[in-house]
Amino acid sequence: MCNEIYNFEAWINIVEPFPGESISHFLGRFERANLLTGYQIGKEAGVGAIVTRWKKLYLNPFPTQQELEALANFVEVATEKLKEMLPVKGMTMKPRPIKLCAACYAEQPYHRIEWQYKDKLKCDRHNLRLLTKCTNCQTPFPIPADWVEGKCSHCSLRFATMAKRQKPR
Numbered sequence: 001m002c003n004e005i006y007n008f009e010a011w012i013n014i015v016e017p018f019p020g021e022s023i024s025h026f027l028g029r030f031e032r033a034n035l036l037t038g039y040q041i042g043k044e045a046g047v048g049a050i051v052t053r054w055k056k057l058y059l060n061p062f063p064t065q066q067e068l069e070a071l072a073n074f075v076e077v078a079t080e081k082l083k084e085m086l087p088v089k090g091m092t093m094k095p096r097p098i099k100l101c102a103a104c105y106a107e108q109p110y111h112r113i114e115w116q117y118k119d120k121l122k123c124d125r126h127n128l129r130l131l132t133k134c135t136n137c138q139t140p141f142p143i144p145a146d147w148v149e150g151k152c153s154h155c156s157l158r159f160a161t162m163a164k165r166q167k168p169r
Contacts, residue, residue, distance in 0.1 A: 012034060014075075015034075017084070021112065022115075023054050025144035025147060027145050028145030044074055045073070050067065055143060056143050057095035062086070063082075085113055093118060094118040098111075098132070098140065098141040098142065098144065099141075101123035101128060101166070111147060123169075126166075128166040128167065134157055135166070139154040
């Protein structure tokens with residue numbers, strides 16, 4: 001039996017973070033671009049299974065500088081860019097329910113970390129209440145890492161379309 005050793009860095013597809021993107025959404029995009037799992041990313045980065053927790057926005061304990069540097073090295077993104085995907089210091093985050101501003105998503109389709117702040121109930125840009133479930137079938141949103149096509153996992157309603165039913169705050 002042959003033990004193959006892969007040099008991931010030789011073929012890694014670089015994924016550029018979006019402004020304010022959540023770590024969950026970024027990791028999901030990186031996984032798909034490189035045909036990897038969160039577990040494989042953590043293993044190759046040398047941080048272990050913690051990456052699978054970060055995909056779910058479970059950030060307690062908060063990522064250490066060492067963990068972020070190791071992940072940054074593997075995904076080839078600056079450590080400071082990864083820090084921007086995490087809640088700002090002193091801000092309490094709530095990993096569930098997953099929140100969405102459909103109007104923002106229609107403009108730029110990705111999950112923002114600020115939507116998950118505990119006290120964040122509305123989108124400051126659009127002055128609309130953040131959604132926590134599909135406006136059609138009431139299914140809660142899956143973790144942002146799983147947002148492949150930007151639509152409800154149950155009824156397939158596009159996130160961008162949900163903006164029509166998003167209420168003013």
